Every structure is written in structure tokens, then in C-alpha cells.
Amino acid sequence: QVQLQESGPGLLKPSETLSLTCAVSGYSISSGYYWGWIRQTPERGLEWIANVYHSGTTHYNPSLKSRVSISLDTSKNQFSLTLNSVTAADTAIYYCAREDVKIVEIGGVSYGYNWFDPWGQGTLVLVSS
Amino acid sequence: DILMTQSPSSLSASVGDRVTITCRASHSIHSYLNWYQQKPGKAPQLLIYAASTLQTGVPSRFSGSGSGTDFTLTITSLRPEDFATYFCQQSYTPRTFGQGTKVEIK
Numbered sequence: 001q002v003q004l005q006e007s008g009p010g011l012l013k014p015s016e017t018l019s020l021t022c023a024v025s026g027y028s029i030s031s032g033y034y035w036g037w038i039r040q041t042p043e044r045g046l047e048w049i050a051n052v053y054h055s056g057t058t059h060y061n062p063s064l065k066s067r068v069s070i071s072l073d074t075s076k077n078q079f080s081l082t083l084n085s086v087t088a089a090d091t092a093i094y095y096c097a098r099e100d101v102k103i104v105e106i107g108g109v110s111y112g113y114n115w116f117d118p119w120g121q122g123t124l125v126l127v128s129s
Numbered sequence: 130d131i132l133m134t135q136s137p138s139s140l141s142a143s144v145g146d147r148v149t150i151t152c153r154a155s156h157s158i159h160s161y162l163n164w165y166q167q168k169p170g171k172a173p174q175l176l177i178y179a180a181s182t183l184q185t186g187v188p189s190r191f192s193g194s195g196s197g198t199d200f201t202l203t204i205t206s207l208r209p210e211d212f213a214t215y216f217c218q219q220s221y222t223p224r225t226f227g228q229g230t231k232v233e234i235k
Contacts, residue, residue: 046173046216046226061223062130095172102179113179114220115163119172 002026004096004120012127018083022096022120023076030054030074034099037070037081038116039092047092051099052079086127093122131156131219135227141235148204150230152217157197161220164193164202167229168213176215177202207232 008020022035029035036051050060050070058070069082083090097116104111132155142148152162160180165173175184177193180200190205204211212234217227 045228046218048224048226059222063223097172100178104179111159111161113161114224115175115178116165116173116218117175117178117184119174122172 002098002118004098004118006094006096006120006123008094008123008125010123010125012086012125013129014087014127015085016127018081018086018090018125018127020081020083020094020096020123020125021078022080023078024098025077027098028074029072029077029079034101034114035072035079036097036099036116038095038097038119040095040122041092049081049083049094088127091125091127093124095122096120130223131158131221131225133217133219133225133227135215135217135230137230138228139231139233141233142207143235144207144209146207146235148207148211148232150202150215150232152195152200152202152227154198154200154219158219158221160196162193162195162200163218163220164191165216165218166211166213167216173216204232 003025005023032054034051034053037049040046052058052070067084072079097119099114102113134153136151162180164177166176167173176187176191181193192203194201214229214231216229
């Protein structure tokens with residue numbers, strides 16, 4: 001059974017850099033899947049941040065791309081998120097998740113379906129002076 | 130970005146009721162639509178992917194339908210453990226979520 005566990009600082013000051021880690025157990029992250037980060041606030045709801053493929057290919061939400069970086073550490077079987085220059089607007093619960101992919105061919109056309117499962121329990125990050 | 134709009138934002142229902150939640154995408158997303166359930170203090174859990182495929186272990190009272198821009202999550206006979214918030218999510222990049230539908234006890 002795959003399990004994900006986030007860890008992070010909890011409290012940051014504005015302009016600092018947020019670093020989060022997601023430890024994965026029950027599966028080797030270098031073997032497959034995308035691995036991603038999502039955050040949640042009461043105001044903005046669920047917001048996808050970024051993902052990284054097991055090969056190292058990354059994708060970012062354009063709204064955050066200038067400040068965010070995602071990476072794999074296969075030696076520790078974990079992946080990480082870095083978010084620069086945080087503000088109060090970055091206060092949120094941050095979740096890591098595995099992103100599964102299924103390719104289905106219909107009428108000679110390939111369709112790639114993605115979904116998040118499982119999720120970590122989430123970690124609250126508060127940005128405050 | 131593709132905007133996902135759910136309706137209603139909340140609803141009150143009784144155990145045994147049939148509940149329907151809709152999700153509309155601002156652009157066609159084929160069947161790239163997933164549904165999640167979230168309970169207070171917990172992470173979202175996958176219910177349905179590819180618009181209508183039930184995730185392993187999810188009870189058959191949950192079902193999903195739709196394609197293009199209009200999608201539906203149906204719970205045929207509400208159970209006490211189904212009172213939660215439900216989210217839709219489309220899987221083009223950037224992935225985006227609906228704002229959620231809270232299912233409360235009447």
C-alpha cells in the first residue's frame with residue numbers, strides 16, 4: 001500500500017522560502033507515475049501546484065511557475081517542493097499526491113487519463129510576520 | 130486555465146436520498162474529469178476517474194457520467210458516511226478543481 005507523508009516548517013515569515021518534502025513508502029518513485037503537490041485554502045479551494053514524472057520531467061502551474069520548483073530524491077524515495085518569496089497568500093494546507101495515468105486507445109486515438117491517488121494527510125503552512 | 134464550476138455549493142439531504150452534483154467545465158475536457166470526497170480534517174480521496182470509472186473499493190452507490198463540458202456525480206442512496214464535501218477536477222495542465230459541494234445532513 002502506497003503512503004505519502006508531507007513534512008515542512010509549519011510557520012514562515014513573508015519573503016522566506018518554503019521547502020516541503022513528501023516521503024513515499026510502499027512504492028519506488030523512480031519506477032513510475034507522476035508525483036505532485038496541491039494546496040488548499042478556504043478562499044481559493046484546491047490549487048494544483050506542480051508535478052514531476054518519475055523520469056524527472058516537471059510541469060508547473062503558470063500562476064506559480066516563477067516561484068516554484070519540484071524535484072525527486074530517489075535515494076531517499078521522496079520528492080520536494082520549493083516556493084520562493086512567500087506571502088500571506090501562500091498560507092494553506094499543502095498536500096502531496098501520486099498522480100496515476102492510464103492510456104486508453106479509442107478509434108486509433110490515444111487518451112491519457114490522470115488522477116490523484118493517494119494523497120498525503122497534508123501539512124499546514126502559515127505565513128505570518 | 131479551465132474553470133470548473135460545481136452546483137450546488139451545498140445541499141441538505143437525508144439518509145437514503147438520491148443526490149446529484151453537477152460540474153461544468155469552461156471548455157471541453159473530453160472525459161478528463163475526476164471526483165473526490167473530502168471529510169473534515171482529511172485529504173481528498175478519489176472516487177471516480179475518467180468521468181465514470183469507479184475507483185477500486187468505492188461503493189457502487191457512487192456513479193459518474195458526462196463528457197465534454199457537463200458532468201454529474203450521483204449517490205443513489207445516501208449513507209451517514211457520505212456526508213462530506215465533493216470536488217471535481219479536470220486533468221489538462223494546469224489541473225483545476227471545482228469549488229466543492231458540501232453535502233450536509235437535513
